[in-house]
Amino acid sequence: MSPAPVTATPPPLLPAKSKNPPPPDHQAVLSHLPHCTSLRALAQLHAAAVKAGLAAHPAFVTRLLTLCTAQGAPPAHLAYARQVFDRVPHPDDAVWYNTLLRGYARSSFPSSAAVEAARVFVRMEMQAKGLKPTPVTLIGVLSACTLLGALEQGKWIHEYVRKIGLDSLVKVNTALIDMYAKCGSLEDAIDVFQGMESRDRQAWSVMIVAYANHGYGREAISLFEEMKKQGIKPDDITFLGVLYACSHSGLVREGLQYFDDMKDHGLIPGIKHYGCVTDLLARSGQLERAYKFIDELPIKPTPILWRTLLSACGGHGDVELGKRVFDRILELDDSHGGDYVIFSNLCANTGSWEEMNRVRKLMNENGVVKVPGCSSIEIDNTVHEFFAGDGRHPKSKEARRMVDEVIDQLKLVGYVPNTSHVFHVEMDEKEKATSLRYHSEKLAIAFGLLNTSPGATLRVVKNLRVCPDCHSMAKLVSMVFNRRIILRDLNRFHHFEGGVCSCGDYW
C-alpha cells in the first residue's frame, strides 16, 4: 500500500471565544479515536475535537499522541503527532512530553528518533514552568537508549536519575536493567537488580530476559524459580522470558516443561509463546516436529512462525522441508524479501541450483526489493558503518586486508575451521573479493578487533545482524587474539571467551 501524499495538518486551535461553547462531549470523541487508522480520519476527528473545545483536553491529546506514535505507525503519523504537540501553546503537562518521547523511542527510524527524543527531553527541561521530568519521562528516555544500544547515554541518564533521587523507584530501576542488558552490559544490569530494595513481577521478568538475552539460560531459570519461591506470581510475560531463555540456550526439555506449566498458573499461551516453542524445537533440529506444532496450533499462525522454522531449516540444511515451509509462507505473505533470501541461501548451500534460480525468478516476478544489510561498530565514540556490497567506508580496503590477516593467523595456530569464510582463502582472488564483499559485518568485526588494544572488550552494537560467518569469526578471533568479544545481533548477545560462546545458539 502506498499512502496518498500527506497533506493533513492539525486544525488550528479555536480561539476559545465562542460564547456558548458546545458541551465537551469528550467521551463521544474519545470513543471514536481508536477507530481512526488513517491519517485523514485522525485529522477529521481532531478537527471535530477542536470544535468541541477539546484541543487541549489532556486525555484527548495524550490519546491522540499515543495513537499517532503507536508501534508500527508510519512516519507520517509521527510527524502529525509532532504538529499536534507543537500547536499546543503551552504544553504544561509532562505526560504529553512523555508520550511523544515514547513515540520517538519506538519509531522505526532509530537514529533520527534519538535526536528527536533528546530534543523533547531538553525542551522539557527548559520549560520555564518548572516542568520536571517524571519517572515516566526517564523510562521513555531510557527506552530510547535501549533501542539504539546507546550505552554511554544510558549511563549518563542513570547518573541523572541518581541526582534527582529517582533511583529508588522500582519502575525506573526496571528500565535501567533493561537498558543495561540490551546495551550489552549484563554486569551493570545485575548491579541495579541486586541493589533494589523491592522488586515487582516486572523487575523479575526483565532480569530473566536480560540473562536470556546474554545466553545464560540456566541463570534465567534459577532466577525464575527464586522468584516463585519469594511468592511473586509469574504472568504471561514472565513465561515468555523463561521460554525465550530456554530457546536461546538449547534447553529443550526444560522449555517444553515450562510451556506445559503455564496452564497450571491459569495462563493461556499467546502467539509469542508459540513462537518461542517453535524456535526451541526448530533450532534444536526437531524440524518436522516444529512443522507439526505450527500446523496444529489452536490459533492461525503468522508468517513469523513459519519464518522462524524456515531460518532453522537454513541452519540445518534441510532444503526439502524448507521448500514446504517457504510455500506456506508465500500463501500468507509473498512480499517479504527476507524469506526469499533465506530460502535461496539454503538452496545455494545445499547445491539446489535449479530451485535457487526458481526462487530468484519468483522474487523478481513478485517485485520484492532487497535492502542491503548494514552493520555498525562503535570504537572510541566513532560509529563506523558498513553496507553489504559497498566499499564506501574509507577503511573498507584496510578491513578486508585485516580479514586476510586474521585468516593467516588462524592458519598459524593450526586451527581447522569448518566455516565458509576460510574457503575464501582457497578461492582465487576474484572469487574471494566477491565473497567478502557480501560479508560487511565480518569486515567490521575484524576491523574493530584489530584496532582495539589487546585484552579490550569489544562491543558490537546497533543493528548488527550476526551472520553465521561473523559468529565463527568472533569465535576464532577470541581464541587466537585472546580478546573478550561481545557480539550483539538484533535481539541477543553472544559472549566469546577463548573461542567459546556463552550462548547455546547454533549449538
Add this chain to the structure above:
DNA sequence: CGCGAAAGCT
C-alpha cells in the same frame, strides 16, 4: 485521566 517490559527473520 492519559504515557512505562514482551517471540522470529531481514
